[in-house]
Amino acid sequence: MPPNDLRILTTTRARPRTGGFRLPSAGRAAAVALCLASLPAALSAQAVLGGGDDATVLRRGRARIRIGGILETATERFGGRGGALRQREPIGADASFDSLGVGFLPTFLQPVQDTLRALTGTSGYVASLGQLRSDVRVDVQTIPFLIEYGVLDRLTVSALLPYVRTRSSLNPVFNPTGTEGTLGFNPATALGGSGASTALQRNGLVAQQLTAATTALRALVTTCAAPNPTDPRCTGFSASAANALAAEAAAVQSRIAYVYGTGTSGSGRAFVPIAGTAPQRAVEARLADLSRRFGTYQITSLAATTAPAGATARLGLAGLQTLLSDERFGIAGDSLRGLVRSGSGDIELAGTVQWLDTFHGSEQARLAPRGLQLRSSVTAGYRVGAGSGDFPKYWFDIPTGTGVDAFLFRSATDVVFGRRFWASAIVRVIQPRADQPIVRIPATPDELFVPAAREAQIERTIGRELQLEVNPRVALSDFLSIWGHWQMRSKAADEHRGTFELPAAGGQPAVTIDASVLDVESEAREQRAGLGLSYSTLAAYTRGKASLPLEVSWLYRRTLSGEGGQVLRASATQLMVRAYLRVLGDRTRNVTGVR
Incomplete structure (x- = not known):
């Protein structure tokens, strides 16, 4: 069958040239x-x-x-x-996205987004790894x-x-201006580079201080519940308010441990808020607020400047290629490149x-x-x-x-x-x-x-x-x-x-x-x-x-x-x-x- 001389170009998702024929203009x-x-x-x-x-x-x-x-x-x-x-x-x-978010890596980003919303009290927070623009x-x-x-x-x-x-x-x-995205690789994991032990120590300090403050407050609840307590802090003491604060602090500690990791190497999620971004500042503000409220009970175990280690940088193109090709992230495809x-x-x-x-x-x-x-x-x-x-x-x-x-x-x-x-x-x-x-x-x-x-x-x-x-x-x-x-x-x-x-x-x-x-x-x-x-x-x-x-x-x-x-x-x-x-x-x- 004498064919049509011109191929039909199609892309299934999708579609430089070297060599070839020299044709008249x-x-x-x-x-x-x-x-x-x-x-x-x-x-x-x-x-x-x-x-x-x-x-x-x-x-x-x-x-x-x-x-x-x-x-x-x-x-x-x-x-x-x-x-x-x-x-x-x-x-x-x-292959162009204003924001690579939950839809890109739902297994990894959905839990982080949900946990950060609960941790910071920001119901509208949207997890984002950044912006991608592609010319093909x-x-x-x-x-x-x-x-x-x-x-x-x-x-x-x-x-x-x-x-x-x-x-x-x-x-x-990927992230052309360096200001896109709010999440980066967790420094407490191998993906975050060589500073995993330092980040884990910092996160562990947050957990220790929250545990100490919560334990001290619960001990105060027990003290003030006894007949004729002598601790001056028991004057006007509200056990229900103290128990609520202790429960809130325990929940914050659990969520920080889940996202950032506070135990052995490998704990925590792959992605955490980037240092200096709105979600990281919201986490720091939440801890500072807890420190202030513990301070009303004269409990100073939780320092006002305590905060978990945020990501040190936004993802670049090399990081994106890792997400696409590394089997740990589930996509397990080729890197983003021509062929x-x-x-x-x-x-x-x-x-x-x-x-x-x-x-x-x-x-x-x-x-x-x-x-x-x-x-x-x-x-x-x-x-x-x-x-x-x-x-x-x-x-x-x-x-x-x-x-x-x-x-x-x-x-x-x-x-x-x-x-x-x-x-x-x-x-x-x-x-x-x-x-x-x-x-x-x-x-x-x-x-x-x-x-x-x-x-x-x-x-x-x-x-x-x-x-x-x-x-x-x-x-x-x-x-x-x-x-x-x-x-x-x-x-x-x-x-x-x-x-x-x-x-x-x-x-x-x-x-x-x-x-x-x-x-x-x-x-x-x-x-x-x-x-x-x-x-x-x-x-x-x-x-x-x-x-x-x-x-x-x-x-x-x-x-x-x-x-x-x-x-x-x-x-x-x-x-x-x-x-x-x-x-x-x-x-x-x-x-x-x-x-």
Whole structure:
């Protein structure tokens, strides 16, 4: 099946370039086209061939080989979250957060947030590791190798063998101003660096002073409850108020021990408030208030300046990479970086039958068409999912293909108007087969950093795809034509099937995860358009004025609009060379074998 020359860029979450083909600029190509258009029209019209897909087949025993390069790049996508038509956002939006909070590491941050709210009496406190901004660029290089062979005069078989190299470049910036976020690594743990013993000693001092103050106050309650107490502090003493203060201090001590750690190395949570931030000052204020209130009972065991050790610094990019890749934090994925992948793309095998040809197979009629002429063919094929798909642990890897087998159908019709103008209308249908990929199932559709515990093998059926394409062409001379390209692509939503039970862990309850959450924003619609030039020696070769029958076509195109959340606003440049060979059949030199 003669494929669409332009790959469809997609991201599954998501998508610099080195090397590649050197192609003429759009401005230079346009200038060449204008100059050639001004040439006198003494030459005969170009053969009814040119850039883009069409309805041609090969005569029996003839072969056609096409090879070239396609360069695609994108930094934005259409649709985004919510999939609004024409709405644009950076590809890196999925990896950009005003605040990395509980939703990022719920097992680690939810208990800390809840405990700090109770400890400081601040019900609105929101735990945050900071702000993340990511710029992402996607580049794809494709070298498609297509070989076609005429089995019969109206039947051509073809095989497409693409080589694909993809690259995602990522520029993450975490806590850019150094003032974002309120939590950092706990200095009392190994994550906090070499000062763990010092931090534990400081935290232990807080616990000792709280214990001493609480013990002294409870002893005073016992003393004042005795008949005729002699302690002057018992005058006007309220046992209920004292017991409430002792209970409050014990609760504060327990919460500080839970968050900061006061015992052996390894106690405490991974994250604590950063020194000097609002939550750390609130903890210090709470202890100072307790010290003042104990002081009303003339108990000075708790110093007013006593406070646990806060984090010494905000997390930087290295710290974030640790959270993403270290198995202790549950995500156990790749670090936040770009990735280069290369290898085979999806392979396509097809057969094309031409059922209508008003040229009646005549080479002369094709070279000098009169009036309105038609040519139409139908194609059936099979796509072998030889390309590699998404890898669950990578955040911005770009697949080299779908990795999914599919049935392919195509109808192509050429309409020829006289000697100068002709156009091709193409309809394609792609029906993927079901597969069983290993994926990570997010809690919400826009969750990017999905924990490894949510990785599972599911049943999936990628949505059917419909493509409509029009390629108009105008012959400028025997050798040159200018052509346009328009395509509308519509893809139905994918279906993901499978439910899995996750046991309770890290204070989080047991949950049931459903793979159908991956269906969201999997449908897509887009329109693409482009302009190109085509150079052909076919007419000259047929007349004996050229030694080789070949075509060279160049095209630049952009995605004009899209919706669905997975449509990249991509630009692409392609350069293709198509050569004709005689394998069997008529040995006449000037017959290209095209019909």
